[in-house]
Amino acid sequence: MIEVRVHGRGGQGAVTSAELMALAAIDEGQYAQAFPSFGPERRGAPVVAFLRVSTSQIRIRSKVYDPDVVVVLDPTLLDIVDVAAGLKPKGLMVINTSKSFEQLRKDYGFKGRLAVVDATRIALEEMKVPITNTTMLGALIRAAGLTRLDSMDKPLAGRFGKIAERNKRAMQRAFDETQIKE
Amino acid sequence: MAVRKGMEVSIAVSEAVKLANADVISAYPITPQTHIVEHLSELVADGELKAAFVPVESEHSALSACVGAAAAGARAYTATSSQGLALMHEIMFIASGLRLPMVMTVVNRALSTPINIWNDLSDIMPERDTGWIQLFAINGQEAVDLTLQAFRIAEDPRVLLPVLVNLDGFILSHVIEPVEMPDQEQVDRFLPVFKPVMRLDPDQPVTYGAFGSPDVYTEVKKQLEEALVGSQKVVAEVWKEFRSIFGRNYKPIESYKTKGAETLLLTLGSISETAMSAVDALREKGRKVGLIHIRLWRPFPFKEFFQAIREAKVLAVVDRALTPGGIGGPVGLEVKSALFQKADRPYVAEFVAGLGGRDLTVELFSEMVEKAIGYARKGKEMRYEMIGVREK
């Protein structure tokens, strides 16, 4: 079982990204569980969503405390939230940032595997809005391989309807452009 | 064909109510039940469900509307949580006392004060005595299945009692997970059209909700009690038929790895799954531990309970509500009373945990098991222990 924690700000779709990933995994015949860190949240407040993906039935309902993967949708969170808290020793961080690996390790002390992409730039170019949740799914799939990329087609169509295409493009670009370093 | 898909459990429950072809839905929104009734109102507005959606100004009215609808012979449904359920309280007794079938989903949420929107069982426990049949779901699939079963159980002419299905607020209601949604054909085979035994009909007038003087009150209550206790037999039949159509098995007390277990965790609701993971971890270390969870809370299945615990020396009961000033939590109270007359009974360690949505982890369950075993060994006399209280 892989446990993922997604960090975002209220309104950026952190919960949606966890949900879309879960739907894709379930469509593939896997088991998945996606849920927000529940609570009343206003737009812009730091929020957290959780995702579990497994080939067998998932029997844990608590929050994710030691994730295998941490996803950061908004680079400004790096300065105010301890996004790496509980991350397993060989864990993976998938970060929306324009900083280099060296800069990230220097500024925040991140160890372990890093996957980075400038999702904000891609989202602005493909969708004209800096909402990076679907873009970052491309990075997550590329780095963690929880599902196939094309398994996202149906969930994206179901959630976004007419604007699914541009979300898919952004996701594909992030998939292609993500850089990974051990 | 039944379809397995990822769904938010609240939406899955609404879809189950749609499959059950409810006639009247009356509800008032309250977190975390909202998604269920919002989706139902959309289904009705879009014409996908032919029902009367009666918006009301409070939960008291919501349940009252269901009482009226059921009395008129309609298949009635509502859903609520926490304060909403508390507000329905006086009507709860009326619904069962009038012997009206209806179904309610209770999305379990802590009772105020302080105001808390997160999950525990303090909303449902005070409703034990209302004469309703009460079931607990531990995951999304069960939430769907129990909802369908609830209508069938309620409407059986030998039962004619309201049924409620509990599912944990947020932890179940707002999670997306795989659910196998049955198709309409299967549901229609399982759940026939509601045929009321008696109803309000101007051509054959009867009076519902009459006065009952001291000369008759006792007999009416006796009749209700016998119906509630007797309903367990019908529940078993319904579950048998459910299995034959849908392939999934349900029991009043569910056992997990209890064979050869000396210590059993006892839980209700979705924490049971997390507790099962703790049992797995402990079993891997060679510990003789198992779990039972209560699916049928009312009427309490004494026979099945004694059967499930027959090998156990220690019970670690996990309550998610308190009965303040009493012996501990409501489940512990039930268990201890049930065991009172048994000459040979296990040690009961009772824990009150996870109040107001405080997270229960696999580690905490393991900790409770270890504590229970330790207390049993010492023969410690205990009422209950509150887990995780900050003392400093």
Added chain:
Amino acid sequence: MAKIEALHPWKEVPLGCAILEAGNARKFKTGDWRSKIRPKTDYEKCIKCGLCWIFCPDMAYGHREDGYFDWNSDYCKGCGICARECPKEAIQMIAEEE
């Protein structure tokens, strides 16, 4: 005092304590609440307006075929509202003989 007939054994209580016989409240002859005064109508003065029938809180007046209103001793509780409301003062409250 009216006698309650519903002393069913518990198995025979109607479902949910419902009352199955429409209008059986009629069997309660609440007239025995009356404490020995009763209305008496002077039909010479009566103009058949029906106000006694309308105002009676116990429906203890019946409408006769000839248009006059009959007092029903089974249900009259002797409240005197009919006497007070009659526009022709045709109704008197009198002591009731056995």
